[in-house]
Amino acid sequence: MNTLKFLRLAGNDLPLPAYATPGAAGMDLRACLPEGPVEIAPGKVALIPAGFIVELPLGTEMQIRPRSGLATRHSILVPNSPGTVDFDYRGPVAVALLNAGSETFTVTHGDRIAQAVIADVRRPEIVEVDAVSETERGAGGFGSTGVA
Template identity: 50%
Template sequence: MLTSQTYLQIQILREGALVPEYKTEGAAGMDLTACLPENLLLPKGEVVLVPTGLAMAIPEGYEGQIRPRSGFSTKQRIIMPNSPGTIDSDYRGEILIPLLNLSGSDFLLEPGTRVAQMVIQAVVKFPIQVVPELGSTERGTGGFGSTGK
């Protein structure tokens, strides 16, 4: 449970790193930016890890979900191949954003470009119980597309 004394602690690792921020009062995610000394080439069809220049201490019991920015992915066709990514509460390394260029040409990423967003979510951990059989449901073992079009 968060208290008035709970913060998302952020460490700036490199010059040029920007502290994440919520762009509007109702925004669920805070923007993460590319911390680069110069433009970075994102070759078409390839994945590149983009540094943010930040490390953070997410409070125990929470995770940082790293998600694509909708405008960046739809307008530029630059996506995150592992979306959403998870930053665990015990990770203290630099936050790196994997980006995949799905456009038809190479893309130059500029320093300070907003490349992803992070949503802080509570994590629920359940005890695990191995059972010989699972209870039945109406859906059963129906997989992809089994509930309709």
């Protein structure tokens, strides 16, 4: 079944997450702050409630990502990006926001604070082996394929 179910929490008078355009990959998530705004000082993280519980389709996750406008204009990031809401989680969804900027940022009720992408999850069998196959890259790690 391909249905995304939202349970609106008390105090949430906001629109449910929705796609802004027909081609959008992510749904806008809004800050559910009926008690008032939250200020995020430079270098600090705040957990902002989204005002709902979600039931995802089997075999999916909800990835919570930064909004490009907030990131580029205000340096507001999702520090665990992408944050994951697992299929079997049934608690309130919240978004961790990091102020990587130099000025305090205020989040108010209804602000679009992040985007959520529904992604398929693969769960392969886990096995221990004595060796792995060889590749051209081998064990070359960070920067091993060049800087530019």
